[in-house]
Amino acid sequence: MSYPTPWQGQGSQQPWQGHSGASMLAATADRERTVDVLRAGFAEGRLREDELEKRVARAYDARTVGELMLLVADLPQGPQAPAVLQGPQTGFRPVPPTFLPAPPPTNGKAVGALVCGLLTVFTAGLTGIPAVVLGHTARAEIRQTDEGGDGFALTGLVFGWLAITGWTLILLFAIVAAASST
Known part of the structure; x- marks a missing residue:
């Protein structure tokens, strides 16, 4: 019944x-x-x-x-x-x-970009290029899949580009100094 x-x-x-x-x-x-x-x-x-x-x-x-x-x-x-x-x-x-619904998962590449970006401080900027590559890749994936982690990717990009810019300026000054001493 x-x-x-x-x-x-x-x-x-x-x-x-x-x-x-x-x-x-x-x-x-x-x-x-x-x-x-x-x-x-x-x-x-x-x-x-x-x-x-x-x-x-x-x-x-x-x-x-x-x-x-x-x-x-x-x-x-x-x-x-x-x-x-x-x-x-x-x-x-x-x-x-x-x-309540679970928040969207965080993109793994965004986390990688953040880690590489933060490590630029301790590695004298050597992890800057991986941070930029991972950051751009993660942001593209986040736009397509609606995953979380855009802030992580952006932070990795900022630190990565700062490291790359720093190394570029150092190399540029070294070249100018070498050229002017000859």
């Missing part, structure tokens, strides 16, 4: 009645967040595929935030109640950081 669940729209009780935030009209971003939570629940094995499809369809048809909250109320990542519903009087808390 199966019992109807609140998200199926059956049953007479609406847990969000009386709360003004639940009757707030849902935005596209609210629907997308709900679908993301549903897909995460499916990926974790908490929902069957047919149940996922039904809930996703209902999410896109939902008019209010309350309807969306019902769709994810039995999943660990939901519901994320709006600020008007959060607080001790309503029993809702914000989604814990554990359940």
Whole structure:
């Protein structure tokens, strides 16, 4: 025997009645967040595929935030109640950081560029060229893949170019000094 669940729209009780935030009209971003939570629940094995499809369809048809909250109320990542519903009087808390989406991975070449760039201080600039090459390569990959680490790559580039410029000036002065002494 199966019992109807609140998200199926059956049953007479609406847990969000009386709360003004639940009757707030849902935005596209609210629907997308709900679908993301549903897909995460499916990926974790908490929902069957047919149940996922039904809930996703209902999410896109939902008019209010309350309807969306019902769709994810039995999943660990939901519901994320709006600020008007959060607080001790309503029993809702914000989604814990554990359940928020993970940040994008950091590009490995960007980390390499940062390390090589910082090592220019200790290697008298010898790691400047690898820092520049890795930095430019990493920034190109980051633009294509939406990975993190652009700041690392940029820092490696700055230190690398400073080292290359420093060595170029030293060599230029040495050549000028050698030419003027003859």
